Amino acid sequence: MKEKITVIIAAAGSGERAKRSKNKILEDVGGVSVIRKTFDAFYSSKLINEYIVAAKQEDAEEIKSLLPPFVKIVNGGKTRTESVKNALALTTGDIVLIHDGARPFVPEQVIRDCIDSAIKYGSGVAAIPSRDTVAEKSENAPRYLGKKDLLLIQTPQAFIAEEIKRAYNVAGEKTFNDDGEVYLNCFGKLNFVGGDAKNVKLTYPEDFNTAKETRFGTGFDCHRLVENRKLILGGVEIPFNKGLLGHSDADVLTHAIMDAILSACCLRDIGFWFPDTDEKYKGANSMKLLAEVLRMIHEKGFTVDSVSAVIMAEKPKLLKHIPTITENLATALNISPDKVGITATTLEGLGFVGREEGICVHANAVVVKE
Numbered sequence: 001m002k003e004k005i006t007v008i009i010a011a012a013g014s015g016e017r018a019k020r021s022k023n024k025i026l027e028d029v030g031g032v033s034v035i036r037k038t039f040d041a042f043y044s045s046k047l048i049n050e051y052i053v054a055a056k057q058e059d060a061e062e063i064k065s066l067l068p069p070f071v072k073i074v075n076g077g078k079t080r081t082e083s084v085k086n087a088l089a090l091t092t093g094d095i096v097l098i099h100d101g102a103r104p105f106v107p108e109q110v111i112r113d114c115i116d117s118a119i120k121y122g123s124g125v126a127a128i129p130s131r132d133t134v135a136e137k138s139e140n141a142p143r144y145l146g147k148k149d150l151l152l153i154q155t156p157q158a159f160i161a162e163e164i165k166r167a168y169n170v171a172g173e174k175t176f177n178d179d180g181e182v183y184l185n186c187f188g189k190l191n192f193v194g195g196d197a198k199n200v201k202l203t204y205p206e207d208f209n210t211a212k213e214t215r216f217g218t219g220f221d222c223h224r225l226v227e228n229r230k231l232i233l234g235g236v237e238i239p240f241n242k243g244l245l246g247h248s249d250a251d252v253l254t255h256a257i258m259d260a261i262l263s264a265c266c267l268r269d270i271g272f273w274f275p276d277t278d279e280k281y282k283g284a285n286s287m288k289l290l291a292e293v294l295r296m297i298h299e300k301g302f303t304v305d306s307v308s309a310v311i312m313a314e315k316p317k318l319l320k321h322i323p324t325i326t327e328n329l330a331t332a333l334n335i336s337p338d339k340v341g342i343t344a345t346t347l348e349g350l351g352f353v354g355r356e357e358g359i360c361v362h363a364n365a366v367v368v369k370e
């Protein structure tokens with residue numbers, strides 16, 4: 001692309017509808033601020049030559065600190081129209097994209113299609129067909145607009161820079177819904193390109209709840225098999241002539257799962273929280289320790305999404321016990337059994353597991369932070 005491309009990110013909103021104490025674009029979305037994530041969507045596309053962010057004066061410093069120094073910050077006006085006008089005055093690109101700061105999930109393809117459309121037709125506005133029927137409220141009877149041929153308008157909205165500047169001059173003090181309408185008012189035409197259902201504008205409190213941070217953790221444990229001990233796996237007693245040796249009930253499966261969960265949350269490990277030197281944990285029921293681990297991670301805002309574990313044991317055969325173990329762990333973890341994947345394997349007679357001296361478990365956990 002030989003054209004110089006500018007993106008204007010409108011970030012001067014107040015976040016009132018999102019019921020946030022600060023501007024919603026400064027909120028966290030999966031570990032980064034909304035504004036940074038929005039910027040990154042454009043930056044990683046490598047299609048943009050110039051970045052301008054319109055920000056409220058009170059947010060300008062914070063926004064500046066969240067973005068690279070080459071991003072120009074301009075004073076956002078009282079209205080979105082005013083903000084865009086201020087930003088357009090600084091634009092040096094041939095094509096300008098205007099985008100809502102609160103749409104961090106914009107796919108690269110949509111950005112590309114908007115630019116291509118603006119080069120070809122003068123404008124390219126992201127829009128998706130309405131899935132729902134639309135009606136217009138009225139003091140008397142509401143008016144049904146249907147859904148056929150109705151479009152939900154998104155951003156980015158791309159234009160030939162000189163044309164959108166002219167359109168804003170023509171618009172004067174009149175108010176418009178968005179930049180596309182400003183362009184339409186001036187030129188009597190507007191080209192739409194396919195948007196994306198994922199390209200949502202974070203507006204209401206529940207929109208932020210969908211922006212979860214997912215984390216992955218791994219855990220491993222091993223216990224010696226001895227006589228005169230119970231064999232407990234995932235809180236289920238398995239009939240066998242030997243059991244696992246340990247300070248607690250030596251539930252090797254639950255131990256590995258607890259470590260995977262703690263690791264995903266960066267909260268150390270079970271040896272740190274439940275030391276085997278502490279008399280309190282002698283003979284402890286590991287399912288109770290698991291409940292304690294869940295309490296700890298909930299306190300930090302995490303919940304378990306799913307777990308997966310492989311039990312390495314030469315004997316006993318675990319095949320018929322796996323469904324019971326799975327059910328028991330799912331109940332304890334407060335997740336559906338189809339989110340608990342337990343497998344078992346022998347080690348083909350190799351090593352200490354193969355010699356039936358012990359049982360090992362490798363576990364993984366996925367946790368989400370609300």
Ligand code: MG
Pocket residue numbers: 221222223246250251252255
């Ligand atoms: Mg252990």
